[in-house]
Amino acid sequence: MTHDIEVLRGKTREFIDHRVIPAEATIEAGGAAAFEAVEALKKEAKAAGLWALGHPTHLGGGGLSLYEFALLNEIIGRSEYGQQAVGSITMQDAIMLDRHGTEQQRRQWLQPMVDGAIYPSVSMTEPEVAGSDPTRIRTTARLDGEHWIVNGHKWFTTGASGAAFTTVFAVTDPDATSPHRRISAIVVPKGTPGMEIVRVIKTMGSDSGDHCEMRFTDVRVPADHVLGTRGAGFTIFQDRVGPGRIFHAMRWLGQAQRALELMVERAKTREAHGSLLADKGEIRRYIAESVAEIQASRLLTLDAARRYDQDGRASLEISLIKFYGARMLHNVIDRAIQVHGALGVSEDTPLENMYRHARYARIYDGPDEVHRMVVARKALAGETPWDKP
Known part of the structure; x- marks a missing residue:
């Protein structure tokens, strides 16, 4: 299948920024209103052709490669609720069940999961x-x-x-x-x-x-x-969590990009000590370092997705993005909060919530220490990512 990724990126950005982000407060509050808001967003995403784009076509998904989906998921990740709104939240489990489930398991659980009817x-x-x-x-x-x-x-x-x-x-x-x-x-x-x-x-x-x-x-x-088969649980879990770590890194890009945008907007509109924050060297350093770290993490993530599409493993590249991407996310959000001052630690911006999520990112799906150990072990054995085409 041929996909016009730029068109899909534009449609996804429009949907996330103008439909999902404005609904965040309602969803965050919980209750019946939150459920109705999510269901409405899911319906809109399906109507707009944005539903389950990363799921395989034989399951009714869009059939995007992981690399192609990474280019979309950095936009979906701008909102904590983006994955739920466009159906990508079930991708890891759908892949796991599709690869390892029996016909009965697939019939009972897989299609309803891809459709967003069950989780x-x-x-x-x-x-x-x-x-x-x-x-x-x-x-x-x-x-x-x-x-x-x-x-x-x-x-x-x-x-x-x-x-x-x-x-x-x-x-x-x-x-x-x-x-x-x-x-x-x-x-x-x-x-x-x-x-x-x-x-x-x-x-x-x-x-x-x-x-x-x-x-x-x-x-x-x-x-x-x-x-799957008896005794294959460890393999099945690794099969699930590998692409899952790439999904996380994709989402972190969207969160970091949104935090950077908030930082830039604040710097351009807030005055202190006789000039805009944007005119001060330290603030410009925050912005420049954030741009560099986001882009470095972005390229690492796209490379991991490309490699996974090739060999279904990419263990070195995945470990790289897991610890580097989590650190990048923390750094960018931390700087954005600093530029906002007291406003940044209040609930009047999404930054304080994003910051709490960012700290947790360094632990789930393997703590930073484990992934650094994997990268170091491979480097000591002579394996580095630039040795691969």
């Missing part, structure tokens, strides 16, 4: 073990006749309170020779007895309805609810 969640992280090492998870699933019996304690299961199903990663083969073959992915439908949402965890940048602590107590699901 998924994934349960991997546990409070008792380091989230950066998924081979150590303690949640178990054992076969009892024709059913899996799942027991365990999870947290930071994003979106579980509104999800139609949760993909739970659990130890099914404790005696496997490789720790990477101990885990399986098991689909647990909403409302299954024994699956309990203990609480919604309030976090920086997300006050409600987002990250859940969960307990699984003798949860019984049919044996055919395993995703």
